[in-house]
Amino acid sequence: NGFVQNTTLLGEALGRVKQKLGAESAHVALPEESAYVFSMHIPENSSREQALSMVEFELEDRVPIAPSAAVYDFDVIMRHDDGVGEEVGVTVFPRELAESYAESFSLAKIPLLSLEVEARSVARAVTSGAQSEPITLLVDFGRLRTGFAVLKRGIPIFTSTVAVGGETIDRVIAEKLSLAPEDVDEFKNEQGFLAAGGKNSPGVEVITGTVSALADEVVRHFHYWDTRRNERGERMTPVERVFLVGGSANLKGLGDYVAARVQAEVLRPNVWQNVCSFDDYIPPIDRRRSLRFATAVGLALRSF
Template sequence: MSVLTTLGNFLPPPLYMRMLSAGVDISDTSLKYIQFQPDHYKGLQLNVNCWGDIDIPVGVLERGLVHDVKKLSEAIREMRERTGIEMVRVSLPEERAYLFETEIKRDTPDKEIRGLLEFRLEENVPLSPRDAIFDYVLSEDAQNVDVLRAMVTVYARETVMQYYEACIAAGVNPLSFEVEAQAIARATIPRGDIRTHMIVDFGKTRTGVGIVHAGSLMYTSTVDIGGQELSAALVRQLGEKTETEFTTIKNTEGLVRGVEDTRVYDALLPTLSAIVDELRTRADYWDIRSSQYEERKIESIILCGGSVNLRGLPEYITEMLGVPAKRSNVWQNAFNTRTVVPEIGRRYSYGYATAIGLALASFM
């Protein structure tokens, strides 16, 4: 869900919606961007127009909170100067999002829905309507034909405006802002899939968790453990090495226990066990919350993020949680990878899942 509707009065008219826009994924440490353009000779297939990443200095953002709008704007401006990109769709941090679900009567007029949901904000999130920006998605209630389910995403107005101001100062126009997990879902879940999936975004400094049902984000959370904790564990076991060397060790040895040397496995297992325990806690919470809806049972775990290349990770999560886990195909809703070779290598592409999903919003 995006806050495009709510920010509409800040943005240009719909003509811009027909112009090429880039997906921009902003984290505490980097900015990743990608832009597609339609392939007019191959129907719905898209081509990658440009892509890249830019380091963000330490301290500019912390857990998604912008401490230095000017520095963030400089990173966005660098992207614009590299590529000429003027229209962007930007990720908002999961750590700062509030989600809640409520029901509304089916016969409620469209023009009254937003006011009704605004009235319910204070019952569900620690923000007043005046200090909040929100958007919502409506879906059918499988058990009651007289009501609709409303999935509402809320951010503090101050949080959204910091990202908005950074974009404007950089000379780019933000068409929408969206929770990371919703953007990942657009990239990694096949079109028309109405099942329930857990999305695990295994990043450098944290692991994002989202639960998506029928294409809509229903739950999001963050685990404060990421790839850098795995590297720290390897330092304690193997001594100092370069980050490139540790990445190679994680990707080639990982959770596959050696016959003669088990040091890598022994170093990584406690951290991975802690992450899986957090995933189990969130899955159990979801099962309890959604127990009356059989169709909301988690059927798969989709893995993405820059640290997801750890060898043996999908198999380990599958075994520990009893739910099939697999690394995502981040391109499946953009083009057919059997006929198109992506410019971004497979291992590197997992870290672009959010940016890809944001960019796809212009075409889906």
């Protein structure tokens, strides 16, 4: 759930990282499991203090923790939203969690520059934030869990996490197909859901359960947000695409399978799009591996 069990041990580990990498400061992404994310409207031209006061008032109806036990902030999504004020995306964390990370970095003598929800970091790397950018369902398919976020102009307005991860696929493939760990990745990336023999292939059979469970969750999140309507019957958050990131997102055929289920475009985004042009520089990390580092790239972009 992201809570630090021992700040001293984490501080010592961060201290070793500091010595190895020479880190002078840090931006930090916190896991969605402990976050509360929502959007709301505030009057146009509100000061930051006024906006935070309105956010605090809204917490009582939105978040199951008292304002005194929470830390929170917001990002502006739209400054003029059809006469109803500015739309902002709000992120709330338990104060205890935020302070445990702050203490760990303090013990490591690494100045902490910011804390944010992980989905915001990824969004900074893979979206433009432009007014014309479609609402996107971000799916971070990791080793142990999958994170979901609805992004509006690059700002999360919803996040959730499910216990569906790529480790299950890796373990079952290794057991059923008698593959070494290095061969498991090759099978997933080169054959995956499109292995010879189709759905009757032993490889496809062993991963179908996990992939189907993931697709079910994508469909559930996609259709809930895509079909929400306001009092005038207008769609509030028409989702137009799905982004797949994370270390397990490279499973061959996964994108097409999910696209067929949601009837929408499914893409593996370019995590470098806001860093550099490939005409000027080619990063040393290949495209597949780069999907594992979307969070790190997004955090680095905070300094630019």
